[in-house]
Amino acid sequence: MPDKHEQAEQMRDDVPSTIARSDDKAVRTYKKTLESAEDTYGDGARAHRAAYASLKHTHEKVGDHWEPKEHKGPSDPQAAQGTPASVQQRRDTAQGVDANASKGHLDDVARRVGIENPENIDKGDLIDEIEKANARATAKARRT
DSSP states (O other): OOOHHHHHHHHGGGSOHHHHTSOHHHHHHHHHHHHHHHHHHOSSHHHHHHHHHHHHHHEEEETTEEEEOSSOSOSSHHHHHOTTHHHHSOOOOOTTOOTTSOHHHHHHHHHHTTOSOGGGSOHHHHHHHHHHHHHHHHHHHHHO
8 A cells, every 4th residue: 555645646636736736635635535525425516615625624725735724623614614504505715715814824824925014904805815816826836
């Protein structure tokens, strides 16, 4: 049986590009959850939503990839609902930004993705700005 790194390397071609650029645990978490969700829900959007929800409990999106979070748990109000509530009552997501993180942590992430003076931006607006910066970084990475 391959070790965890070899297992993740074998999965990289089968996951979205932002996850493929992430650490081994992110790759394994997404792929294993997706496989389990496909057994339950079939191959489709619901299975992918379940895989992203699982990933968002352990990782946050920073630029064009996912990084381990300081604290495990839901990243936004949509993720906190769980199923079936999350399907029945859709809420906006933070697109992988850990909206439940401290303002200080978000300031650090913001600086890393190129946002200047994040300490002068309120938390809600900062989350939006990080989402936009992440989207730009992902688009740039996909073009290259």
